[in-house]
Structures are given as C-alpha cells and as structure tokens.
Amino acid sequence: MSEVFLEAKHISKSFVGVKALDDVDLTIGRGEIHCLIGENGSGKSTLIKIIGGVHKADSGTITVEGKQLSGSQAIESIRSGVQIIYQDLSLFPNLTVAENISVNQMLESNQQTVQWKEVRETARKALEEIGEAHISLDERVENLSMAKKQIIAISRALTQNAKLIIMDEATSAITKEEVDHLFSIIQNLKKKGIATLFVSHKLSEVFEISENITIIRDGKKVGVYPTSELDHDRLVYIMTGRKLEAEPYVYDTKMKQKSPLLEVKSFSKELQYQDISFSLQPGEILGITGLIGSGRTEIVQSIFGLNPADSGTMYMNGEEVKISNPRDAIRHGIALLPEDRLNQGLFDAQSIGDNIVITILKNFLKKIGLLDTTKQKRSANDWIERLKIKTPDGNLPVNSLSGGNQQRVVLAKWLAINPKVFILDGPTIGIDIGSKHTIHDIIRDLAREGMGIIMISDEIQEVLDNCNRILLMSKGRIIKEIDDARTTTSEELYEIVTGAASAGVEA
C-alpha cells in the first residue's frame, strides 16, 4: 500500500449496552479506493460516523496524515480532509447548483455577507475539477436527476479540500449507466490523490471499483483483502460466515392449471407501458426486470389497482376480473409488496404486531364491533415465528427492526390475507446479503405451496437465481420472454436490456 492517509485503530463503541463496534481497524492509503462492506447492523454506519466525528468512540484512535484526531468534533474531521456524503446527500432542493456547492465554504469562511461572484467561482471550479462543467450553475437542485445531485454533493466535498470522500450507499438510487459514470469520477479523483471509501451492498460494484476491501461482521473486523484476491462466493462467505449458494428455482410442471392463475391481456397505459400480455401459473416465480423507467413497476401497480390501465383485460383462473383499486385486488387474492417499503408498506412508529395484522383486522372483530385483541396478538406472534422476525417483543415499533426484518413484517402482513398472487417489487432493495437469502427462501417456499409469484428486481442476477420464467422490459414493452431461466446467463440478459434501451423499441 502507498502512503497511509487515514488510520483508525482499535475502535470500540457501545450504544446503551449494545456493542456496535469491537476493536475495529481501518486503514486507507492516499488516493486509495477502499470498500467497507458488511451486513446491515454490522456497524458500518457507526464506523463512518466515528471517522466523521459525529460519534465519539469509546476507545481507539483515529490518525489522519500522522496527526491524531480528538475524535469528538465533526469540524476537526472536515478540516483534516474527511468528507462524508450521506445517502440523502444533504442538499438544498430550492437553491441553485452554485449555492449548494459553495455553501460549506461560505459558512467555513465565517463571513456575514455573501459574495456571489465567489460563490459561482467556487462552484465552477469544483465542477470543472470533476469534469462536469456543463451543469448549469443557476439550475435549482430540485430539477436535477439523482445522479446529478450526487455529482453536486461530490463537488461540494471537493470545495472543502477533501482528501478522503466517504460515500454511504451511493448507488442505491441510480441507474447502471449512472453508476459507471460515478465510478469514472471516483477514478479521476484517485488520480488527483483523493481517496474514496465506498460503502455498498452491491457486491458486483464493490468488485468493479475497489482496490481493497475491509469486511466487518457483527461489529468486528473480519479482515482486509486486496480485491484481486477475492471472488464473489468467497466474499459472501467471509461477510456472512455462511456459505450461501444460489440454486435456480425449478418449477414443478405438475402444478400447471388449464387456465392460468393470472392472465393479463394487452394492458396499455399512456406514457407508461404498451400492449403487455403475460400469464402466471400457480407455483411459478415470474421475474420482471428492466432498467428504471422501463414500466415494470407501473404495470404491477396496475394489476394491484393502484394505477389502473387505460385498456386491456385481466383474468384469474379463466374468469375476467375488473380491478380498479387495491380493495378489489385484495378481494381477488392479489397482494403487492411495494418498492418503497417504508413509505408504502409500513406504519413505522406502530408496533410490529399491529403492522402484521392490519390487512386482516376484520377477522378479529367481535360481534359488537370491537376488536378481539387477544386473538389479534396470537395471530401476530404466529407470523413473527413463522417468518423468523428477530424481535424480543411484537409490541415494539417496526422502526426498531433492521431492514431485513422490516421487510419480513411487510411480507407477513400480506401473507396474512392468504394471497393467491403475490407481487414483490424489489423485495430485497437495501437489504444485506444474509437477509436476502432468507427472504428468497421464504419466497420459494410460498411458490412451492402453490402461490403465484411475480418478482421485480433491478438485479438481473437475483431474477435469474430465483425465477423460473423471466420477462425483460424496456420502454414500456416486453422485449423478451425467457421460458426457462436455466437456459440463459446474466450477461446475455444484461445485453438485451441495455441494448434495447439505447437502440429503441424494435429489439
């Protein structure tokens, strides 16, 4: 390794008696691209915050360029060249690009008045430095895409003489092409001697960008490895401590019915999707993939009655059904696990139990119209057990759970209505690899029991590993249907999806 820029040694930290970090080391060289990975709750965020001076470590030292930090002041970390870009980016949507980039410097200089010439100059320089001078300084940030916003956040970090930029889950909301662009920016920064600490769940990206990987598990450092010495399986093994192997899902054709469980015929909706037809048999896991904006989320929202189609017909077990709102869908046994589970799937301050039984509250009504809370609790606890939701008490609020467990609560909530068709939109977004496998296992079990499942995912590999049939979408159309997932590879699917997106709809 080249010259050391930052060295964190023997870092330990507890929150109300729970050990979040236990004797963790992290070393980052000048201009190095380093990845920090670990499952949810492994202590990644805590470590970042300690390096950034947001939290104070209980013990251990942080040294930047040979100088030890006192470790309790954010401003000290910032002055020594450490910049954190949080997932939410901390930008001001109502202000211009120029002001957003320069705001830290404006505050840092302690001036009482604003020199607009300087503000623009600072911003222009920062954008130029990462080769993004084409972004208009006067545009309001709210009008920019997520990827551009990220560039603004990086530019802002550069105005602070950043020598290490920490990016927390930077790629979770941007498309593949934008990720590539972001990576080229990171490579550019490296050439200027600026190091990046990249925190991510997406292992393929970790392999693409990093030079070294530090892995932590349950608050302890498992090890640091040069990326070239690892491969996917080994990394997963080190990270989870388990061997997690993907076995393709095989559909048992005996389950096939004469008329399919669900059939969609020529669904169209202006500006969203055109002429979508497909069918689903009991026991099938049907994957739908395509880039963001391909229409995949919109089509399943239509099936669930959230976003009714302009035209087209839908059949269940051969009979035509009309679904114009989610109540209709639920009555017909259709459930939807939404993409954004926090906003659309959970009442996050309410208890775990109440969240699970909300879809079936009716079942607990006593004759006089009051709820039978004992019965309600019993049912909730049943589900907590069945889906192995890790909690000491079902009365705790949902937001006390980790991401993977929250997702299980949403699953339980929909399983409680006993659906025949279960649509999962991005079931494992933002969930670490260990929990991901548990959720995949649950989904497979459900299918084996005869449920029809539609699974939408960004990750082609995920679809490939878990679905027996796959639909590829681009620009609102189904461009290819793959009848047996075992006959194709992720590279092939990726070619088709990206090729169609750039070439047009003809493919």
Add this chain to the structure above:
Amino acid sequence: MNIKQLMKHNETYILLIILIFSAALTMINPVFLTLENMFDLLRSSSGTAILAIGVFLVLLSGGIDVSCTAIAIAGQYISVNVLIATGIDSIALAFLISILIGVSLGAINAVFISIFKLPTLITTLGTSSLYHGLLLEVVGTKAVNAGDLPESIKAFGKIEILTLTRADGSSYGLSIFFLILVILLLLTWFILKFTMVGRGVYAIGGNAEAAKRTGYNSHKIQFFIYCYAGFLAGVMGVMHISMIRYGNPNYLVGTELSVIAAVVLGGARISGGTGTLTGTMLGVILITILEKNLILMGLSSYWQQFFIGVVIILGVSITYAQNKFQARRNLSIGGA
C-alpha cells in the same frame, strides 16, 4: 428575458391578473386609473405589505405566522397609551416602543419554535391569542379617539413625500408610508440575498436537516426570522393608527388571513423554501384591489372573506398539484 422565461414565473401571472382586473375596474369607473387613486391604494396597502414581508420570511423558512396582527396591535395600543400617559408627544418614541414590543413578542415565538421545537402554526395561534388576551386584560379595552390621540401621530399620517395640485387648487400626494415600505423592502431584500442569515432562511426552508449538518445555526436563524417579523409588525402598528387616527385594541386581529393569502398568492410555497418579495408585493396589491373594489363591482363586502378563503385553498392546492404532477412524471417512462 424572453416571453417563454417570463411565463415560467408565477409573478407574471399575478401581474396579468392585476392588469386585467384594473382594466375592468377602469371601465366600470374611470376614477380607478387616476394617480390620486393609485396614491391612495399605496397608502392603504402599505401596512398589509409590511406585515406580508414578515409572513413571507416565516413561510420561506417553512413555518407559518398567524400572530403578526396581534403583535402589531399590541405594539400600537401600548405605545399610544404610553405616549398619552406620559404626555411625551413624540412619533419616534411611539415607533421605538412599538418596535421593542414587536421584537420581544417575536422572540417569545422563537423560543417556542426554535428551542422547544413546537409546530409554528400551533405556536403562533396560541401566542396570538395569548398576546391579544393579555393586552385587553392588562392594558385595557378603551378605544382612543382622534381627540385624545397625540398630535405627532396624527401629523405623521399626513406627511406626503410628493404633493400634487388638482385643477381646483386643492392637493393630494404620496404618503410617507410608501417610503417606509420601500426602505423595508430594500432592507429585507438585502438581508435575504446578501447575508448568511438570509441564505440560512432559504436553507432551513429547503432542507432543515441538511442546514444543521452543513453548519447553519438554525437557532440564530429562527430567532432572527421571528424577531424581524415582530419588528415589522411593530412598525406597522404605529403606521396603522396614524393612518386611521383611531385606536381600538380589537382592530387588525382577524385580518392575518388576508396577509397570508397575499403571500401565498404571490407564489411563496406553503411548504417553505421558495418565493420572492416581488411576488409577495404583487399578492398584496391584488388582495388590496379586491378588498377595496368589491362594492364598486356591485358585490357585498362579505365576499371579501369568501375570496380570501378561495385564495388560500387554491394556493395550497396548486402546490399540492405541482408535487403530484412531479411524482407522476417520475413514474412514467423515461422519468426519474
């Protein structure tokens, strides 16, 4: 700036409405479009405009202030009573007392909002009632007639910065109120555009969490906002009594909704972060023309209340519709 860019601005639309409205009024009654009437309009709307500046600032920061009128009447009524009781007949003292009261009451709002982190609407609703109730109980409810009113206050309301003579030899002019408004507008514009505190108002209105993380002192900014709004209310209080030459502690309170309506009409987003002073002033002009000319249009003055309600509901609906439209666009193909 070309037409296309102009049409993007909310201000352009309000200006158009004002022009169409004025043209219609002039057709009904040609007196409307005389310099004398314009001067009169400016004089009578200056007070609302000054309160509107304060409300605009609060709205910009993501809050809402319904206590501005209660603060204005407290400043007015107390300062006039002090002048009468002490026998010191000085307009400067009246302004000083009223402003001090305004800033103090604003600071109390800020304590609840900034330090105790209470919601702004509930806080100002509460303090508004509290300030007004205390005023009536402690200072009194007796109206101050023109005869009892200190001379300096009456004289101030008559000062003209520009006097013109009619054909018959009598004169009319542009009130000093307009000058005060212009000075306060320039001051506020300068603060918002060129000081870090002013930029902080935009910052906390846009993303309060990010403002804290970047190092804006949000306590300082919120104290500034509410004290400044209180200062403006204090100025307005004295102006108001010198204009109508009659003091009643039950005046003004209840008109805060039309001030808020003017600001919302001027394009300030109710969710904070966006809006302009120009828009706010245009909003005030439109509301004032509406209020003053309903009778001219043959409508009862009760319609005024009705229209204020319509404006507020419409203003909020438009913001909501814009957000929803944005969300739709992100959902459709090629969006995001």
